[in-house]
Amino acid sequence: MKNNIIILGGGQAAIYAAIEIRKNDTESNIKILGEESILPYERPPLSKDFLLDKKHEEDLFFHSSDVLINENIDFDNVSINKVDFENKKLFTKNDNVYSYDILLISTGSENKKLCLDDNLNNDFYYLRNLEEAKIIKEIVLNKNQITIIGGGFIGLEIASSLSQLQKKVTVIEIGNQLMGRIIPKQIADLVQNTHIEHGNEIILNKQIDKIIKKNDIYEILLNDNSLIETDFVIAGIGSTPSIKLFENTNLKLDNGIVTNQFCETSIKDVYAAGDVSNFYHPLYERNMRLESYQHAQNHGICAGKNISGVKTEYTSIPWMWSDQFNLNLQLTGICDDYEEIIERGSEINNGVIYFFLKNKKIRGACGLGILGKVGRDIRITTKLIEKNTIVDRQILSDQNQKLNKLIPKL
Amino acid sequence: MSEENWIEVGSTDSIEEEDLIRFDHQDKTFCVYRLTDGFYATDGICTHEEVHLEDGLVMDDEIECPMHQGIFNIKSGKALSPPACVDLKTYPVKVDNDKIFIKID
Numbered sequence: 344m345k346n347n348i349i350i351l352g353g354g355q356a357a358i359y360a361a362i363e364i365r366k367n368d369t370e371s372n373i374k375i376l377g378e379e380s381i382l383p384y385e386r387p388p389l390s391k392d393f394l395l396d397k398k399h400e401e402d403l404f405f406h407s408s409d410v411l412i413n414e415n416i417d418f419d420n421v422s423i424n425k426v427d428f429e430n431k432k433l434f435t436k437n438d439n440v441y442s443y444d445i446l447l448i449s450t451g452s453e454n455k456k457l458c459l460d461d462n463l464n465n466d467f468y469y470l471r472n473l474e475e476a477k478i479i480k481e482i483v484l485n486k487n488q489i490t491i492i493g494g495g496f497i498g499l500e501i502a503s504s505l506s507q508l509q510k511k512v513t514v515i516e517i518g519n520q521l522m523g524r525i526i527p528k529q530i531a532d533l534v535q536n537t538h539i540e541h542g543n544e545i546i547l548n549k550q551i552d553k554i555i556k557k558n559d560i561y562e563i564l565l566n567d568n569s570l571i572e573t574d575f576v577i578a579g580i581g582s583t584p585s586i587k588l589f590e591n592t593n594l595k596l597d598n599g600i601v602t603n604q605f606c607e608t609s610i611k612d613v614y615a616a617g618d619v620s621n622f623y624h625p626l627y628e629r630n631m632r633l634e635s636y637q638h639a640q641n642h643g644i645c646a647g648k649n650i651s652g653v654k655t656e657y658t659s660i661p662w663m664w665s666d667q668f669n670l671n672l673q674l675t676g677i678c679d680d681y682e683e684i685i686e687r688g689s690e691i692n693n694g695v696i697y698f699f700l701k702n703k704k705i706r707g708a709c710g711l712g713i714l715g716k717v718g719r720d721i722r723i724t725t726k727l728i729e730k731n732t733i734v735d736r737q738i739l740s741d742q743n744q745k746l747n748k749l750i751p752k753l
Numbered sequence: 754m755s756e757e758n759w760i761e762v763g764s765t766d767s768i769e770e771e772d773l774i775r776f777d778h779q780d781k782t783f784c785v786y787r788l789t790d791g792f793y794a795t796d797g798i799c800t801h802e803e804v805h806l807e808d809g810l811v812m813d814d815e816i817e818c819p820m821h822q823g824i825f826n827i828k829s830g831k832a833l834s835p836p837a838c839v840d841l842k843t844y845p846v847k848v849d850n851d852k853i854f855i856k857i858d
């Protein structure tokens with residue numbers, strides 16, 4: 344059957360869904376609506392190789408416009424600001440109307456904004472898209488003392504990149520460790536040490552009382568009365584799913600758009616995928632929302648399958664990475680529901696991994712190592728989680744024993 | 754085909770099945786793999802970023818990069834999964850008297 348399929352939000356989940364739908368359905372119209380004026384692109388390099396000038400705009404696109412033309416996938420550069428689920432219509436600001444038979448929402452997430460002083464709102468910078476990355480890259484050329492508010496992944500990646508550009512960087516984090524409680528404290532400390540070794544200042548456990556602008560300098564006053572002078576402020580204080588558009592509709596929302604394991608929302612013919620979706624994971628038997636590259640890809644593909652009639656459960660084990668200096672951090676599974684923690688290795692040169700176990704099975708793991716040192720073990724861990732394997736703690740904790748010994752032979 | 758381009762990598766038993774070893778020659782790094790049907794060789798550095806594939810995982814005919822899980826077909830070098838999108842260079846391999854040789858151009 345020929346359908347009008349609209350994908351709202353032109354990012355990673357969108358493009359993977361579109362290509363997947365086309366694989367199974369050569370007839371339907373597929374249109375991606377994206378408010379950014381460029382085709383879907385990869386965001387991970389924005390805080391890393393793009394700032395470092397090792398990757399450029401043309402390196403970031405998932406597919407060229409030729410591929411989209413070949414696949415008969417349309418891309419309209421519009422921002423949708425009203426949705427009428429009952430009549431299956433989307434509206435732009437100028438009241439242009441798009442009608443759909445099937446809708447996929449993949450609007451991603453947006454950065455939380457600082458609320459300190461309304462007069463300074465335009466003085467603080469955030470990083471989510473290519474436009475913002477270009478602006479930051481340009482401005483930092485003439486700045487030396489840079490303060491990053493928030494010690495999460497994106498803030499720390501920016502801190503690492505700017506330090507490599509010889510900037511003096513200060514990171515202010517409200518919590519008592521970097522990257523939030525989900526990361527084992529030992530790993531957060533190793534990351535912190537690396538930042539300090541490269542000359543970055545890391546301030547933990549401090550809140551910002553106020554920021555005062557004096558000419559081109561900002562004075563940041565902390566709650567212990569200490570003062571930081573800086574000439575550029577970037578905030579990375581977390582993100583929220585982009586769901587404002589749906590707040591007064593009957594689409595079920597709860598920390599994102601609630602979806603089942605088939606990417607279906609509470610409204611018939613409306614699907615959601617990627618950062619914006621709070622999806623049910625059958626293996627963990629709970630809902631979760633992820634902001635990661637691999638999830639956006641796989642969830643987009645899964646939504647594409649379900650939209651085109653290939654009923655498919657989403658069972659991917661969560662996985663993400665963060666690169667800072669020459670360190671590569673990886674998380675697999677979930678690390679907030681466990682009875683026991685097992686440590687493997689103690690030095691970043693060979694990799695350090697913390698496994699989180701429940702009922703003798705691994706629920707998740709977090710590893711840190713120089714370049715890809717933990718990659719293989721984390722990958723094998725993902726397989727062990729997938730197969731729900733009862734694991735031998737002794738092998739897990741001994742870096743001299745290969746983890747693939749734990750994978751059950753068929 | 755000139756003989757001198759075949760470089761000795763080591764003995765066949767230096768690589769376990771479904772595994773790889775890193776081989777450095779002059780200023781280049783290679784990976785040499787032992788799959789169920791023989792030996793294969795590719796560049797040793799991922800095409801996505803400067804990361805050694807020696808720490809990656811070999812699964813069937815594929816090598817998965819340890820950094821961001823980009824996947825390549827070992828036999829053809831084809832990039833199969835993002836963020837890797839540029840193919841990996843492959844090299845001919847021969848085995849002579851239980852020794853592995855790769856042909857570097």
Ligand SMILES: Cc1cc2nc3c(=O)[nH]c(=O)nc-3n(C[C@H](O)[C@H](O)[C@H](O)COP(=O)(O)OP(=O)(O)OC[C@H]3O[C@@H](n4cnc5c(N)ncnc54)[C@H](O)[C@@H]3O)c2cc1C
Nearest residue numbers: 352353354355356378386387423451617618634635636639
């Ligand atoms: C700086 C940065 C670094 C990252 N680094 C890593 C990393 O190292 N590793 C990792 O695993 N993950 C990383 N991520 C996360 C990863 O990039 C995201 O999880 C992924 O992009 C999510 O894909 P998505 O399709 O859900 O949303 P997005 O890719 O964010 O796409 C959503 C799109 O929808 C558009 N949109 C929203 N509302 C509307 C509307 N009303 N009308 C039209 N268009 C709209 C947005 O403008 C955007 O273009 C990073 C993210 C950022 C921002």
Ligand code: FES
Nearest residue numbers: 799801802818823
């Ligand atoms: S470095 Fe190999 S996939 Fe990124």
